[in-house]
Amino acid sequence: MNRFLLAVALLAPVPAIAAAPGGVPELPPYQVRTAQPAGDRLQPGRDPKAVFEHSCGYCHFPGGMGTNLLTKQMMMMKRPPSDGILSNRRDLSADYVKAVVRNGKGAMPAQTRVDLTDAELNAVAAYLAQKGKK
Numbered sequence: 001m002n003r004f005l006l007a008v009a010l011l012a013p014v015p016a017i018a019a020a021p022g023g024v025p026e027l028p029p030y031q032v033r034t035a036q037p038a039g040d041r042l043q044p045g046r047d048p049k050a051v052f053e054h055s056c057g058y059c060h061f062p063g064g065m066g067t068n069l070l071t072k073q074m075m076m077m078k079r080p081p082s083d084g085i086l087s088n089r090r091d092l093s094a095d096y097v098k099a100v101v102r103n104g105k106g107a108m109p110a111q112t113r114v115d116l117t118d119a120e121l122n123a124v125a126a127y128l129a130q131k132g133k134k
């Protein structure tokens with residue numbers, strides 16, 4: 001068998017999976033960016049959960065690269081895997097979130113004021129930190 005036929009034989013099962021009834025499968029949430037919530041991006045008062053989902057969800061939703069890396073880190077620290085989801089965390093302070101977002105951390109790239117305005121970052125940081133106070 002030449003290399004081409006071998007490659008075709010190895011790839012043969014893949015089209016069978018892709019050809020699911022109903023056509024193209026839906027994208028997983030981390031591959032879709034939620035809509036930017038309404039309102040002035042430079043002013044406070046927009047829905048912080050929606051800002052988080054728009055600006056952070058494509059890495060921090062289930063299946064996203066942020067979630068995957070943090071889940072591994074949490075499990076190595078004997079914490080529940082669900083703590084890999086940022087919005088489940090109870091130990092984040094607003095200052096820590098702001099520092100990570102503006103400077104980056106490990107595999108997370110720093111987010112500029114174009115990615116996320118200061119008003120948006122304040123809202124998201126308070127949203128994630130307030131979960132620890134419940």
Ligand code: HEC
Nearest residue numbers: 055056059065066069070097100101105106107108116124
């Ligand atoms: C491009 C993907 C990406 C985006 C966008 C992103 N993150 Fe991350 N984030 C990551 C990754 C990956 C890590 C884990 C980094 C590591 O440890 O190597 C991480 C880690 C973090 C951590 C550190 C958690 C800890 O336990 O130390 C915080 C806090 C965080 N992200 C907040 C945010 C917030 C808030 C946003 C939205 C404004 C955001 N991230 C957007 C990929 C992303």
